[in-house]
Amino acid sequence: MKFSNLKIGTRLTIGFFLVLALMAALTACGVNGMQNIQKRLNTIIDDNVHKMNLLQDMSESVHIVSHSMGTLVLMRNESEMVLEIKKVVDARSKYDAAILVLEKKPALEVERVLREKIKGAQADARVVNDQIIEFARGNKDEEASALLIKTAEPLNQAWQQALDQSIQLQKHANEADAVAATATYENSQLYMGALSGVALILGIVIAWVITRSISRPIISAMNVANTVALGDLTSHIEITTADESGQLLHALKDMNDNLVSIVTQVRHGTETIATASAEIATGNLDLSARTEEQASSLEQTASSMEELTSTVKHNFDNARQANKLALNASDAASRGGVVVAQVVETMGFINGSSRKISDIIGVIDGIAFQTNILALNAAVEAARAGEQGRGFAVVATEVRNLAQRSSAAAKDIRILIGSSVQKIDAGSLLVEEAGRTMKEIVISVQQVTSIMAEITAASEEQSAGIEQVNQAIAQMDQVTQQNAALVEEAAAAAASLREQAENLSKVVRVFKLDNTQHMMPMASQLNLNGMTKLTSVTSRGSDQVATDGVKSGSVPNQKNLLPVAVGGEWAQF
The missing domain is CATH 1.10.287.950 (Methyl-accepting chemotaxis protein)
Structure with missing residues (x-):
């Protein structure tokens, strides 16, 4: 089926459906991109940043412990040593709480290796640090200093380096996720721009096609209506579509054909009206005289x-x-x-x-x-x-x-x-x-x-x-x-009717007809047994007088009379 034969509503529905489908695809692309960006942001915020914060807390705890070890070696006051040892205990508690949360987080293979390295460094350093605390409590300053310099400091540094490596790894992961989110945003922007351009072009094309398929038949219908309004009934109407506009043209074509037929019949009927009205006027004058006597x-x-x-x-x-x-x-x-x-x-x-x-x-x-x-x-x-x-x-x-x-x-x-x-x-x-x-x-x-x-x-x-x-x-x-x-x-109306019939004949001559179409021979218009119904409305506007027909004896030369209308078309006109 041709697109132009579809109904206007169907064409508009198809056009809007295509545009809406592209808009839906555009929306889906945008939503998908935003979901991917949201996923990356959740990874950065909930995973990488949280891990990095935990590792920084652990690194800070290690730094506190390392500083406390050096301080304990130099202290002589027991109460001050107790306070410093409490700092070490608090730092270890904070470290243990952070590492417990960190171990529950999902990790890559590299992260798992670094975690094992951190655990090993923690175990070695904690044993040595405990020995330093014991030496400091026992006032064994030389042993504590030697152990701190030779063993504890290298182990604490190795422990701190492992934590720094993990922190750098999380920073690199954040940077990678940020780059991926940026790429997802740029790709979504590119896809949405492309779909928007396609939707715009397709919408323009659909609007142009639908508008053209609607406006051209309507313009043709307007031209036909204008020619009919000017009295030209010779228009040739070509119907190329089966939609509402085609139906409108078909109705205009039928109207034009019916007008041609009606005008042709009116031209022939005006002569009959003029002849019959003269006979009616004569009979009405006689009836008027008798009616006046009865009224007296x-x-x-x-x-x-x-x-x-x-x-x-x-x-x-x-x-x-x-x-x-x-x-x-x-x-x-x-x-x-x-x-x-x-x-x-x-x-x-x-x-x-x-x-x-x-x-x-x-x-x-x-x-x-x-x-x-x-x-x-x-x-x-x-x-x-x-x-x-x-x-x-x-x-x-x-x-x-x-x-x-x-x-x-x-x-x-x-x-x-x-x-x-x-x-x-x-x-x-x-x-x-x-x-x-x-x-x-x-x-x-x-x-x-x-x-x-x-x-x-x-x-x-x-x-x-x-x-x-x-x-x-x-x-x-x-x-x-x-x-x-x-x-x-x-x-009086009969006399006026004759005059109006002549005027009507002049008016009908305004219409321009195609002489090769819709011409009806005079012989086919005769209806010798027909009845003519004439109605006159009084000046009071409330009574009507109707005569059923003209008697055969009262109308001379009846064979020359023509019917008022054929098939009731005069009444319709």
Whole structure:
């Protein structure tokens, strides 16, 4: 399969995949180089430098021991000798700890040989150094000096040289690893630069190829669209790819071919439209006159129905108002009956309260009578007491006077309460009579209200029926007037249609066609049994009038008519 036949998305995917693959290779190369450099650095830091530090600690310990041996030989003070010997012990402990860590480290053959040499030198020197310490403690200065000069110093120097050789070996290893890391960095840089260049070149090539494969068909499509926009339908469209751009060119080719066919049919159809529109205009004028006569009759009928509707509505409004008044009277009578019942009930309460007050006054009168008797008894007792009971007699006299006055007041109140009770009883009888009268009024008003409701319902039904008849006549009148207007508009539209058909013919001539293609003979365009559908939209924008076809008797010379469209293409255009 050709690359240009692949879909645009597939081509873009392949291009991006190649570029991403090169980027992945570039990343892998960089990561591998960094890993190698990291490995070298780990070797230098964790292995070589650590070993060198351990060896330097060991060398320093050996130097301390050698210096202490010379110092011990010259010392005479026991306490100073003890301190110096402690330095030797500490240095040996530091040395032993360092060599234990060093032996755990991985080593090359050369390192193992040097380690054995260091161990041998350590063993020989440590034995001699121990003898020097013993001689120094025993104040054997000559033996200690002779042993130090002849034996200990050469052994310590050999021991120190072995350590120095190991340190130099680690330095050389560091230098070698650093050189290897630098070489790895340079190689990674070289590989990454080469891959970057290849990725850049390949990306440019892929972008150029994909852009060219997309832009060329699109430019061709733009040229075709521009020529069609200018009215030139003679473009020759060549399709060389099967991708989306090729499909676009194929669609443009189909569009151009369809436009050629449509324009050809429009040129032939405009003549048919002009002839048919003239016949339609004549028929519409005749229909318009008859429709106007019918509309005039309907207007007179509608006027009469409107007067009848107005009268019925007026009767209905009067009945409804009378019904409302009756309902209001019924409600007022009902409320009056309720108020009268409440008054009767209140009068009963007042009557009962008055009787209770009369009883209370009787009790007060009895108390005053008993108080009067007690005052008389007190006065008699005071008289018996003689001079000593005078004060008490005065008080008894005042109490008796008060009792008499209370008794007189109670009698007056009893008389008044009795009179009030009699009047309340008379008022209660009158209120009960008024309540019965209000009930009779309520019943009568409710009957009147029921009759008025029936009258109102009947008037409403009558008004609704007449309103429906009036609406039907109004709708008929409106439809008739609309039909008349539509017929007039159709006649005007038919005349305008003929003029527009001529203008359309002039407009279609703007298109440039290839005379050798898409030409349809006149005989093949004839459709003697076809139906022409003409639609005119009214000025109100809400109604449409359609005629199913032109009758054979109303169109002369029908054989010369051409169909509006073939295969529905006119409607699509």
